[in-house]
Amino acid sequence: MFINKKILGKQMFTRAIVRKPCKAMLNGLTSASLGLPDYDLACEQHQDYISALKECGLQITELPALESYPDSCFVEDVALLTPNLAILTNPGADSRRGETQHIAAAVREFYPNLEKISAAGHVEAGDIMMVGEHFYIGLSDRTDIQGATQLIDILEKNGMTGSMVEMSEMLHLKTGLSYLENNNLLTFGEMHGHTEFSGFNRIEIDIDEAYAANSVWINGTVLVPEGFPKTLNKIEQLGYKTREVAMSEFQKLDGGLSCLSLRF
Incomplete structure (x- = not known):
């Protein structure tokens, strides 16, 4: 089985799984009211995203x-990849539930034995934030108590832990949170003062840069969506190397930087 390396207590990633955008993305789920995505531009941005992961x-x-x-x-959203375990989710959005069968083969190349969330509950991994061996699970319109309970049971059987996070304003938990390692946590909106995260060094993202609350730490570099200078500056002031990635066409579909890959 594939096992990630850890350096100085941080989870170091060596691989990522991505999927090319489809032309049907114009019909994707969204509440963003930013207009239809430009498919060709989305493909260009996706290739740059892949370049950033390779960097x-x-x-x-x-x-x-x-x-x-x-x-x-x-x-x-369709799989959770931990250092030693992969779990196929059961998305809360009806139109996405069939995606798990299409990701399974790629995940199984690295994790031969897959766990699954059953139809009794729903989980989308955009609602899951990993901090060490603990997983925070947001309860949203896409992830319910039954699914979160199943997930916590699976994690505990495999030596990890999980806890549920009450929320009401965000599409996904990681819409308003990003863990940057070193106890640093980007927060937006209802997550600013959430008691579940009182022990972290919380870096509050302004409302006009809310989209940048979904930034991604990978091996010491933080990927930040392009066009959010205040957030970029706050992250750089913490000492991180940064890499901006244009995400305008995915933002139109409520998708963020973390959404576009499975990193492990």
């Missing part, structure tokens, strides 16, 4: 587009 030292598995699933480029 962080990752080997990339790029899966083909799935025209039957408009949101399928957001691979993060």
Whole structure:
């Protein structure tokens, strides 16, 4: 089984799985009211995203587009990859539930034995934030108590822990949170004062840069969506190397930087 390396207590990533955007992305789920994405530009931005992952030292598995699933480029939601265990989710969005069967083969190359969330509950991994061996699970319209309970049971059987996070304003937990290692946590909106995260060094993201609350730490570099200078400056002031990535076409579909890859 594939096992990630740890350096100085931090989870170091060596690989990522991504999926090419499909032309049907124009029909993807969204509440953003930013207009339809430009497919060609989305593909350009996706390739730059892959370049950014490679710059962080990752080997990339790029899966083909799935025209039957408009949101399928957001691979993060359909699987949770821990250092020693992979779990296929059961998405809360009806239109996305079939995506898990299409990600399974790629995940199984690195994790031969897969756990699964059953139909009794729903989980999307955009609602899951990993901090060491603990997993915070946001309860949202896409992830329910039954799914979160199943997930925690699976984690505990494999030597990890999980806890549920009450929330009401965000699409996904990681819409308003990003863990940057070193106890640093980007927060937005209802997550600013959330008691679950009182022990972290919280870096509050302003409302006009809310989208940048979904930034991604990979092996010491933080990927930040392009066009959010205040957030970029706050992250750099913490001493991190940064890499901006244009994300305008994925923002139109409520998708963020973490959504576009499974990193392990």
